[in-house]
Amino acid sequence: MDDTTGQLAAAVENAGTPDAETRLELYRLMQSCRVMEQRAYDLFMQNLIKGTSHLALGQEAVAAGFGAAMRDDDYSFCTYRGHNHTLVRGVSMTAILGELMGRECGLLSGKGGSMHLMDIDKGAMGSYAIIGAHMPVAAGAAWSAQYRKSGQVAVCFFGDGTTNIGAFHESLNFAKIWELPVVYVCENNLYMEYTPIAQVTAVANPAADRASAYGLEPVVIDGNDADLVYAVASAALEQARSGGGPSLIEVQTYRHGGHSRADPGKYRPDEEVAAWMERDPITIYRARLLADGVDESSIAEIEAEQAARVDKAEQMARNSGPPPLEIADTDLWADGSSAWRC
Amino acid sequence: MDDTTGQLAAAVENAGTPDAETRLELYRLMQSCRVMEQRAYDLFMQNLIKGTSHLALGQEAVAAGFGAAMRDDDYSFCTYRGHNHTLVRGVSMTAILGELMGRECGLLSGKGGSMHLMDIDKGAMGSYAIIGAHMPVAAGAAWSAQYRKSGQVAVCFFGDGTTNIGAFHESLNFAKIWELPVVYVCENNLYMEYTPIAQVTAVANPAADRASAYGLEPVVIDGNDADLVYAVASAALEQARSGGGPSLIEVQTYRHGGHSRADPGKYRPDEEVAAWMERDPITIYRARLLADGVDESSIAEIEAEQAARVDKAEQMARNSGPPPLEIADTDLWADGSSAWRC
Amino acid sequence: MALLSYREAVSAAIAQEMRRDELVVFLGEDIAAAGGVFKTTEGLLDEFGPMRVRDTPISEQAIVGATMGAAMTGLRPIAEIMFSDFFAVCWDLVVNQIAKTRFMTDGQCSFPLVIRCANGGGARFGAQHSQSVENWAMAVPGLKVVAPSCAADVKGLLAAAIRDPDPVLFFEQKSLYGTKDDVPDGEHVVPLGNARVLREGSDVTIVALAAMVPRAMKAAQTLQDEHSIAAEVIDVRSLVPLDTTTIFTSVSKTARLVTVEENPRLCGWGAEVSSLVAEELFWDLEGPIVRVTTPHVPLPSADALEDAVLPSADRIVASVLQLAD
Amino acid sequence: MALLSYREAVSAAIAQEMRRDELVVFLGEDIAAAGGVFKTTEGLLDEFGPMRVRDTPISEQAIVGATMGAAMTGLRPIAEIMFSDFFAVCWDLVVNQIAKTRFMTDGQCSFPLVIRCANGGGARFGAQHSQSVENWAMAVPGLKVVAPSCAADVKGLLAAAIRDPDPVLFFEQKSLYGTKDDVPDGEHVVPLGNARVLREGSDVTIVALAAMVPRAMKAAQTLQDEHSIAAEVIDVRSLVPLDTTTIFTSVSKTARLVTVEENPRLCGWGAEVSSLVAEELFWDLEGPIVRVTTPHVPLPSADALEDAVLPSADRIVASVLQLAD
Ligand SMILES: Cc1ncc(C[n+]2csc(CCOP(=O)(O)OP(=O)(O)O)c2C)c(N)n1
Ligand SMILES: Cc1ncc(C[n+]2csc(CCOP(=O)(O)OP(=O)(O)O)c2C)c(N)n1
Ligand SMILES: [Mg+2]
Ligand SMILES: [Mg+2]
DSSP states (O other): OOTTTTHHHHHHHTOOOOOHHHHHHHHHHHHHHHHHHHHHHHHHHTTOSOSOOOOOTTOHHHHHHHHHHSOTTOEEEEESSOHHHHHTTTOOHHHHHHHHTTOTTSTTTTSSOTTOOOBGGGTEEEEEOSTTTHHHHHHHHHHHHHHHTOOOOEEEEEEGGGGGSHHHHHHHHHHHHTTOSEEEEEEEOSBSSSSBGGGGOSSSSTTGGGGGGGTOOOOEEETTOHHHHHHHHHHHHHHHHTTOOOEEEEEEOOOSSOSSTTOOOTTSOHHHHHHHHHTOHHHHHHHHHHHTTOOHHHHHHHHHHHHHHHHHHHHHHHHSOOOOGGGGGOOSSTTSOOOOBO | OOTTTTHHHHHHHTOOOOOHHHHHHHHHHHHHHHHHHHHHHHHHHTTOSOSOOOOOTTOHHHHHHHHHHSOTTOEEEEESSOHHHHHTTTOOHHHHHHHHTTOTTSTTTTSSOGGGOOBGGGTEEEEEOSTTTHHHHHHHHHHHHHHHTOOOOEEEEEEGGGGGSHHHHHHHHHHHHTTOSEEEEEEEOSBSSSSBGGGGOSSSSTTGGGGGGGTOOOOEEETTOHHHHHHHHHHHHHHHHTTOOOEEEEEEOOOSSOSSTTOOOTTSOHHHHHHHHHTOHHHHHHHHHHHTTOOHHHHHHHHHHHHHHHHHHHHHHHHSOOOOGGGGGOOSSTTSOOOOBO | OEEEEHHHHHHHHHHHHHHHOTTEEEEETTOSTTOOTTSOSTTHHHHHOTTTEEEOOSOHHHHHHHHHHHHTTTOEEEEEEEEGGGGGGSHIIIIIIIHHHHHHTTTSOOOOOEEEEEEOSSSOOOTTSOOOOHHHHHTSTTOEEEOOSSHHHHHHHHHHHHHOSSOEEEEEEGGGTTOEEEEOSSOOOOOTTOOEEEEOOSSEEEEEOTTHHHHHHHHHHHHHHHHOOOEEEEEOOEEETBOHHHHHHHHHHHOOEEEEEEEESTTOHHHHHHHHHHHHSGGGOSSOOEEEEEOSSOOOSSHHHHHHHSOOHHHHHHHHHHHHO | OEEEEHHHHHHHHHHHHHHHOTTEEEEETTOSTTOOTTSOSTTHHHHHOTTTEEEOOSOHHHHHHHHHHHHTTTOEEEEEEEEGGGGGGSHIIIIIIIHHHHHHTTTSOOOOOEEEEEEOSSSOOOTTSOOOOHHHHHTSTTOEEEOOSSHHHHHHHHHHHHHOSSOEEEEEEGGGTTOEEEEOSSOOOOOTTOOEEEEOOSSEEEEEOTTHHHHHHHHHHHHHHHHOOOEEEEEOOEEETBOHHHHHHHHHHHOOEEEEEEEESTTOHHHHHHHHHHHHSGGGOSSOOEEEEEOSSOOOSSHHHHHHHSOOHHHHHHHHHHHHO
């Protein structure tokens, strides 16, 4: 067994309350995610977002808790359900909505779409739409940080369903044997697309019950508690940064809506949905802040600020035209071209 | 946790001595493997076996123990290091040596080579040369047996190095959730090709320490003890046959020689090699039989019979010509042709 | 005749074959209870039950490997790989195991299996959910490769694929799922390996596949109406086996060939058809062989960009006109 | 000049580049302590230490994924995939992630990485350790594809690949590892994308790659000696970028083209070259374009059988003669 065993469990156990500023930041981040994705849903319904889009409404505490805990130069890797993970790194909301809408102002000028958001200057190292693929890539970024002695950490988000694919297994073993500074975060929202994870998984906690297979500490936390996510994120980042190697954290959460697009999520029992709606991370956090004596006005200010932000972002994205057609065959190669002959 | 927990451990604990006939059969099987592979080594050195060949000298107790315990219609799946696993199913030694030598009499008429032995009539469902690939295939055969209610079990052999590839992970989870009648056997011989397994694996027992990740019982046994292998094989086969689902068994063993071809295996410490040579499964078993009162003459008889068998097999293979060139493009399709146009 | 969508034809074919042969089983992600993410498999779980129609974890190697193991031990499995792009995560099982094992073992066993997938662009899903990879499959000895362009062929060719004793990769074009078409009533089976001449013409042969077929037909109409060029349009339908007889007969007549493929430029199936004609029918040709392809880039996501790169009827028309010059 | 084997040229190139740039790192199975299963990487661990030359588990997805992650964060990694056949177990990382991410993200990052592998037949290893898959790579937008035929090019092209800002798949032909050749002393770099005319001739152009190059040269000699046919032999060296200028210049002169490829028939790189010529150089041609390929089957293992399917100098000669008829 590893000498770090218990370190993260201890962090969870002793998680205090973050300082006041951090708490408002956590609320701000969650609120920004919420308004942005609600707007994305509306835009989808208006057919202004084509193709598909995978919302993480209900899962905001995870993005916010890690986002607040990460250093600016840390790396984050996420999936198609990665709008929030991208936003919390400080990426422009206009650029995100613009990308979902396929506009010129989009983060990727419309070349990537909702499933592939990346902003490398902010350390948002991409959204990957093939299950598990980004897990070894995150290990590679961590390897690079380790080799360059940069003190950076890579954080990699993925879903419960992802724990059954081969890349999960290879990545965790690989990260552990090289003691890489990478934090793997399994957002267990109980479902793959439409199939309940319990139906297709040999263990109850798809990530945590497998941690020991990689010499890692099993950690399961309430992913709808932003303070707790922040605490465990801080501890895992610190462990990685100080040479203590990788970690695997399972956070329990729930998506309010369906898997993607207009999926109504009808395969989920009503009571289950209702119970989780009760546990909305933002409602809970707002009430907690108030109970802890935070001024309602500072909360309202954040809400107003984010509401204005999303309105402005939507407007700018709407005003942006379609991308110029010339970019359809640029930037395959580093020289900017896509030439395959000479 | 699963209700079968402890079942195999109990079998190991209470492993009695197999009946006299079975014990002679175990000796016979081990001896047949030994003489065949020693001969294969000689033939390789004489350049009569081209390409490559991966011997399992020293690992015979595994093939023999499972071979003796399996029902004739059970399925076995193995790797490039699979000559013994193929032979113990009752496959012709001439056909195996002939295949290694690329002769017309070869098991696959020379089309497959040493890494791809298969004799489907004997339930020897093939040797697979890409690490891990056969693990889900074995699950599929078990699924088929389950669906057809045939009572057959699939046994799948692989090495310690194979536990770090994705297919391992997917297969075990898949086998468990469908409770498939498949027995996975990890032959831990301490090395992948030249790299010690401990250097690249996050846990000490590469298979057993991961069993719980698939809701399976952890089992590690001495793989050089044919009686013990036979006992655990019988228990695992029985569990699978009676609907108790899959199992994962780690057997500790050692290859006497290098990984393949003329690899002298110099990366292994001398003391390690010496210690394991002391634990040669055949020497041990012979001594045990004698100690238990088995007649030296019945042992000698087996030895003479297998010596004669391998001489004859070699002779027949040598006498066989190269395969007819016409077969180089037959049997891609079920109709016997390789036509891609019409 | 019944009007069925391309999507409905998928489940119709599977149901037809499952009724006929209880060795036919079906597995994949979200295919059973949910009826498939493209709703191509609705109703199958209800009719055939959970032992024959099984949801799996996200484990494509396990899915394809299990399909292989089942096929070599007496079943006739059908697997779904949700998007053809995901073949890349289980490619070893497809190309090194399924495709090779019969040959390597001197014909000891065969692999009566089908792997279906949603292939191709047009849905604004971005580069990892939109590519056409039928050329990947065609490049591998031991795989049969089918890609229908209409509901009737989905039903008939999928049924034939399920009955076929060899492994078939079945590429459904996701932008065609909503298209409707007359499908013969009762048992419907279309033998593999027959290209179909959809429109006769004497001036140029246009060979197309899947989503490119309706575009080629539209182009042919424009060529006729606006340029008095009579194009013969052939739906290849099956890349392996490839019906060179039908293609060659047409090219012998028209002396000019244009291929229209959705896969990116390099080493696409059009290159194979072109090289066959350049080798075996050279003396019949009266002009260059033109290939219309997606340029050699991944597919962009924004609608305007995706439309710009996929071969369009206009681009086909322009290519033929250039050839006719 | 120094006489080096093709095998030694691999480590010479890696050492040259690692000395020059400490961001170059190298990982793979058995490459460090053991010096590689083909002994292509001996001495590197000793010289560069375990932080730059690292042994990995049997986890090709982790190897290639880590290579990608390292490349996008400032390193210049080199990965070894032991046999090219094993690309199938990590193909997703190569084709869906590495190849697409720069394009999809509007050029936000580049991927200065190399994946080396042992490719091709002739070693009697059987179908899962012998195939030529350079055509798989060529079919994927976003990958550069290099396959040298001699030690000097191994060193020079591998060095160029390591310096290249884009992902390069580097196919070493395993049957050539033992061949020896003069390699320039000192720093040696051969730019990617230049085919090489190895032998001039006016009657027919023979385009070949890797192990087929010496066979094409042998065939050209026979054609000259026994049939007075002057063949021009071109070593393609790099499939992407493809030097169509050199190939077209030659075909314009000879008016006849034969391609010789080791990959199986369908959708090989020869099909692409043939289709390019059939489209763009049609009017210069005076005869069919002939492709010599391995037939569309997996490689058999027995020496007699393997030799029967791989293109031989004799088969090349026969194909040219048939064309000359
Ligand atoms: C290799 C692969 N297989 C299947 C899919 C299709 N797919 C997209 S999302 C998804 C479910 C993923 O579930 P989970 O990991 O729990 O993430 P969540 O969507 O719940 O965030 C599936 C099966 C895919 N993208 N990649
Ligand atoms: C996917 C894949 N990667 C690498 C190899 C090359 N290779 C062949 S055997 C081997 C070592 C396997 O080790 P282990 O699983 O312990 O089996 P053993 O050889 O010890 O029986 C390796 C790396 C391969 N065949 N397939
Ligand atoms: Mg989920
Ligand atoms: Mg081993």
